[in-house]
Amino acid sequence: MAEVTLSNLSKSYGATQALQDVSLTIPDGAFVVLLGPTGAGKTTTLRLIAGLDKPDAGDIRIDGASVLQDTPAQRDVAMVFQQYSLYPHLTVRENLAFPLRSPMIAMPEDQIAKRVAEVAEVLRIPHKLDNKATALSGGEMQRVSIGRALVRNPRIYLMDEPLSSLDAKLRADLRVELKRIHAEMGATFLYVTHDQIEAMTMATHVGVLDHGKLVQFGTPREIYEEPVSTYVASRLGQPHINLLPADAFPGAPPNAAQIGLRPEHIHTGGGAPATITRVEHLGDQTRLHLSLGPHSLITLTEPHTPLKPGETLDIRPQNPLWFDAEGNRI
Amino acid sequence: MSAYSVTEPSKASKWVAAALVVLYTIITLLPLVWIISTSFKSGPDSISYPPKVLFEPALEGYVNLFTTRTRIAAEDFAALPPPETWYDQIVRDQGMVIAGQSRFGERFLNSVIIGFGSTFLSIFLGTLAAYAFSRFKVPLKDDLLFFILSTRMMPPIAVAIPIYLMYRELGLSDTHLGMILLYTAVNISLAVWLLKGFIDEIPREYEEAALIDGYTRFQAFRKVVLPQAATGIASTAIFCLIFAWNEYAFAVLLTSGNAQTAPPFIPTIIGVGGQDWPAVAAGATLFLLPVMIFTILLRKHLLRGITFGAVRK
Numbered sequence: 242m243a244e245v246t247l248s249n250l251s252k253s254y255g256a257t258q259a260l261q262d263v264s265l266t267i268p269d270g271a272f273v274v275l276l277g278p279t280g281a282g283k284t285t286t287l288r289l290i291a292g293l294d295k296p297d298a299g300d301i302r303i304d305g306a307s308v309l310q311d312t313p314a315q316r317d318v319a320m321v322f323q324q325y326s327l328y329p330h331l332t333v334r335e336n337l338a339f340p341l342r343s344p345m346i347a348m349p350e351d352q353i354a355k356r357v358a359e360v361a362e363v364l365r366i367p368h369k370l371d372n373k374a375t376a377l378s379g380g381e382m383q384r385v386s387i388g389r390a391l392v393r394n395p396r397i398y399l400m401d402e403p404l405s406s407l408d409a410k411l412r413a414d415l416r417v418e419l420k421r422i423h424a425e426m427g428a429t430f431l432y433v434t435h436d437q438i439e440a441m442t443m444a445t446h447v448g449v450l451d452h453g454k455l456v457q458f459g460t461p462r463e464i465y466e467e468p469v470s471t472y473v474a475s476r477l478g479q480p481h482i483n484l485l486p487a488d489a490f491p492g493a494p495p496n497a498a499q500i501g502l503r504p505e506h507i508h509t510g511g512g513a514p515a516t517i518t519r520v521e522h523l524g525d526q527t528r529l530h531l532s533l534g535p536h537s538l539i540t541l542t543e544p545h546t547p548l549k550p551g552e553t554l555d556i557r558p559q560n561p562l563w564f565d566a567e568g569n570r571i
Numbered sequence: 572m573s574a575y576s577v578t579e580p581s582k583a584s585k586w587v588a589a590a591l592v593v594l595y596t597i598i599t600l601l602p603l604v605w606i607i608s609t610s611f612k613s614g615p616d617s618i619s620y621p622p623k624v625l626f627e628p629a630l631e632g633y634v635n636l637f638t639t640r641t642r643i644a645a646e647d648f649a650a651l652p653p654p655e656t657w658y659d660q661i662v663r664d665q666g667m668v669i670a671g672q673s674r675f676g677e678r679f680l681n682s683v684i685i686g687f688g689s690t691f692l693s694i695f696l697g698t699l700a701a702y703a704f705s706r707f708k709v710p711l712k713d714d715l716l717f718f719i720l721s722t723r724m725m726p727p728i729a730v731a732i733p734i735y736l737m738y739r740e741l742g743l744s745d746t747h748l749g750m751i752l753l754y755t756a757v758n759i760s761l762a763v764w765l766l767k768g769f770i771d772e773i774p775r776e777y778e779e780a781a782l783i784d785g786y787t788r789f790q791a792f793r794k795v796v797l798p799q800a801a802t803g804i805a806s807t808a809i810f811c812l813i814f815a816w817n818e819y820a821f822a823v824l825l826t827s828g829n830a831q832t833a834p835p836f837i838p839t840i841i842g843v844g845g846q847d848w849p850a851v852a853a854g855a856t857l858f859l860l861p862v863m864i865f866t867i868l869l870r871k872h873l874l875r876g877i878t879f880g881a882v883r884k
Contacts, residue, residue: 293779313782320783322776329777330798343785389784 243304243396243429244269245290252285252453259285261453263299267397267416267446274424274431274440274461276476277450284323290431291320303396314345319390320399324406327374328423333385334370337361340393360388361416380407387415391422393404395504396539397429404439412436416443437477441465449473458565471568474501480528482562483538484508497571503561504541511555517550531556603859609852614665619850631665632849634658636675636840636857640667675854678836683861684747685817685832689754693811694804696755697762702792704763706778707768716764723760728820734859735824745829753814753825762807770796770804803874809865830862833858 245267250318252260260282267273275283290301292313300307308316319340327336337357337461341348348356364384369377374385383406388446390398404412412424420443434440440447440461447464449457449472455466457473468474472480484504487493490500517570519530527542531554540556542548563571580588609617613629640662654660662669703709704716734753735744743749772794781791797804812862823835837854840847866873 272699291783292780293782312787313779314787320780324776326776328780328795344787344790347786386780389780447686447764476643548750568864 245397245429245431246300246302246305247286247290248300248302250286250289250301251297252289252294253297258453260296263453263455265448265455265458267429267431268422270427270429270443272420272432272443273446273448274444274539275431275433275448275450276398276435276440276464280452281450282453283402283450286452287320287401287431287433290316290382290397291318291399292316300470312553314343317345317396318399319393319395319397321387321390321401321403322456323401323403325388327377327382329373329375331374333361333366333372333374333377336374336385337370337388340389346393356392360392362450363391364415365389365443380411383407383412384415387419394426397431399428400432402433402435405435419443435558437479440477447477449476467570468501468562471499471501471564474562474564476505480504480539480541483540484564485533485536485538487563489513489533489536491563492558494563495569496565497563498566499564499568500558501564502540502558503562504536504539506561507538507556507560508559509554512555515556517548517552517554519550520546520548529554574792579843582718584811585606605815606852606855606859607837609848610856612849612852617852618878631661632847632851634661635850636848636853637673639670639673640665641670642667670807672833673840675833675836675840678831678833679857680825681747681815682832682834682858685754685830686812686861688751689758690808690812692755693758693762694766694808697759697766697802697807698797698804700759701765701766701770704767706775708774716746716767717752719760719763722756727757731798731821731824734821738825745826745831747830750826750830751868753821754818755810758811758814765807765810766800766803769800769807773799785795794838802872805869809862809869809873813862842882 247263247265247267250260250263251258262283263286265273275286277283281488285294289296292308292311292315295309301309302317303318303454330340331339334357337360338353340346341353341356357370358367361370364387366381366388368384369381374382377385383403386401389402390400404415407415416439419430422428423443430443432439432443441470444461446458447461449464451472457469459467461477464473466478471482471484475484485500485502487497487500493500513533515531515533515538517529518532519528521528521530522544525544527544527546527547529540529542529548531538531540533556548554565571578582606623608626610632611628611630612623612626613631616623616626616629617632638658648666648668651663654663659669700719704712709715738744738749738753741749743752777795778788778791781795782788786794817834818832819834826832826835833854837851837858840850840854876884
């Protein structure tokens with residue numbers, strides 16, 4: 242377990258600037274989630290830390306020592322790839338044992354067997370251990386590749402959307418499992434995801450990347466409640482934050498161009514009349530689609546709401562987020 | 572009741588396909604049957620007209636292939652003690668006695684050494700080169716690949732005279748090493764290109780995972796890339812072996828007493844009073860076997876290999 246520091250890291254692939262001057266400290270024992278759309282530089286960050294690619298500029302330090310000259314093996318990191326990560330010519334058992342048999346670890350065989358059995362138990366694949374890796378379903382493959390990281394005790398776990406190909410139930414279970422590993426072993430994680438629940442529940446810190454730049458780094462609550470821009474605000478929140486022109490409601494501060502409204506910023510009773518266009522019952526919550534003049538917005542209400550499409554609701558913003566013309570927070 | 576299906580061929584079309592395959596098999600196997608049956612015929616049966624389909628099998632061809640024989644005067648022949656072995660008997664039946672061993676065994680061994688030696692060398696060098704071209708930034712990569720391919724564009728025999736002269740100067744004429752190097756030079760372009768295709772199909776993520784799992788680049792190559800390239804290596808090896816094994820023109824030109832391979836040797840098997848067809852056929856039959864065995868051993872890789880490019884990602 243270790244602290245990982247990235248300083249002024251830049252990397253481009255041909256004409257594409259994948260990372261630009263990123264500085265970030267992953268504290269020892271932290272669970273850092275990277276958010277951002279495809280192409281924002283999340284995977285590049287993982288690959289640079291793992292040593293699969295060399296940065297054009299900047300430094301990477303693990304436990305204070307620069308690792309730029311180290312091979313991936315010497316860096317002692319574990320990585321779960323988004324896809325393709327199982328060795329297809331090996332069985333599940335051999336796949337899990339592969340890192341432990343490496344010259345870097347060279348664990349005795351009896352300990353390997355024990356370790357593999359433990360991890361297989363955690364991932365609920367003990368009955369699949371002697372299958373060929375190619376004979377597994379997508380979800381099972383992904384569990385094995387997570388397992389191949391978990392058998393080790395690396396300085397940092399790098400995970401690239403490890404749960405994205407799993408079904409909802411397994412994803413929820415593994416989320417809890419990873420969080421447990423993080424809490425019990427004090428392991429350090431750098432984790433890429435698109436999934437808001439993963440980010441909010443697992444992360445101790447969230448970094449938001451935009452076109453290779455780190456635009457905000459903080460706790461999940463900070464990222465959610467105090468986003469620095471409309472871009473960051475749109476990364477988190479189910480349903481998405483509603484972004485309307487500032488003049489949609491009275492009381493806009495000067496130079497505000499947009500108002501950002503999360504469901505909790507929208508209060509009913511008094512204010513502007515909005516028409517309900519659609520009611521979506523999701524079980525534990527109900528989404529209301531509203532139209533306010535020319536604008537449409539989405540908010541939440543109680544699960545058993547009697548509201549129907551066509552009815553009118555008076556809404557007013559409370560402590561909304563204001564953004565200027567560039568999308569920066571005011 | 573069978574439902575009409577768009578993808579499943581109808582029964583009739585399956586029968587037609589099967590009949591065509593059987594017909595094609597018969598056409599391709601006919602020369603083989605001819606050669607193999609001739610190898611088991613007696614001299615007169617082998618040249619009888621119309622050809623005999625049913626005949627009394629004889630080992631004359633094989634005995635003649637491995638021996639040299641001579642005719643002796645009638646009174647000396649009559650005075651000989653009874654033959655000691657079955658092959659003595661077969662030669663006596665032709666009115667001759669065994670004078671010694673033929674050079675077929677030696678030539679056959681030369682073919683094995685040169686054929687498998689050059690195949691091994693082509694695959695060894697080809698795999699390393701293909702891996703480098705596939706995975707690393709090689710300066711002038713495209714030009715180098717084209718250069719390697721261009722060595723294939725001219726029929727090799729077009730450069731026979733310069734090679735002959737160079738080999739004479741270097742002392743490589745009529746040596747095993749010389750023939751191995753020559754066949755490797757011809758095969759290596761095929762090997763690099765085919766193997767590069769196979770290795771390109773193996774996702775890099777496997778090696779990257781192995782690098783992170785604590786292995787060096789070379790260990791990752793050996794433990795992850797090689798097992799997955801096995802199919803490609805096997806089929807490339809078969810192509811290389813078939814070329815080196817069957818090559819005739821250079822073998823005639825560059826080998827004689829020492830490193831001569833079987834192809835130039837077989838047609839020189841001349842019996843007393845004309846071509847000894849059963850012996851030639853026996854030589855050809857034995858010559859077919861190694862490639863056949865090699866191909867059968869590697870057949871499970873071959874089917875996937877010849878459909879390369881269609882590998883599931």
